[in-house]
Amino acid sequence: MASIDMSKNHTILDDIPGYPAWLSVARTAQLCHRQLSAALEPLGLEVAHYDVLANILRDEGLSQQVLARRLLVAKSNVSALLTVLERRAFIVRSKHASDARLRLISLTPEGRRITEQAMALQARIATLMLDVLTVEEAEAVRQAMIKIMAVLEPWDANGIDAELTEA
DSSP, rough: OOOOGGGGOOOOGGGGGGGGHHHHHHHHHHHHHHHHHHHHGGTTTTTHHHHHHHHHHTTTTEEEEHHHHHTOOOOOHHHHHHHHHHTTTTTEEOOOSOOOOOOOEEHHHHHHHHHHHHHHHHHHHHHHHHHHHHTHHHHHHHHHHHHHHHHHHHHHHSOOOOOHHHO
């Protein structure tokens, strides 16, 4: 197999130290999403639905607002996802005892069953990915991602920084 000479197509991105690492993380995330999507398909779930269900399993009775923040999506997107899951009888929404504006979300027995099944599939994918790393390597990746998240999270909360749009 012949190698491709990338030097002819040099871009500004190639001048960023560590850009190949960024590209590897982005590509790995895409591949992981694709694998999880394929694994969930026989269950009739999309990754977004599974994300909702897994969060509810971890924190039964959480509010739609908290769920939206955890998933990094708009409340309207969460509402649409919840409507689908409610129609499939995977979740129930109930009013908060002291604040009628809040809707609390819980799994039905069928929702718990399907979520646990999906979680087992995700565990297989995660194990496959992590088995190629030592514990130390996995921890180094985790620490690096924590540093990067610390840079990105303020932008997520406040919108894209002005310095990006002025470039």
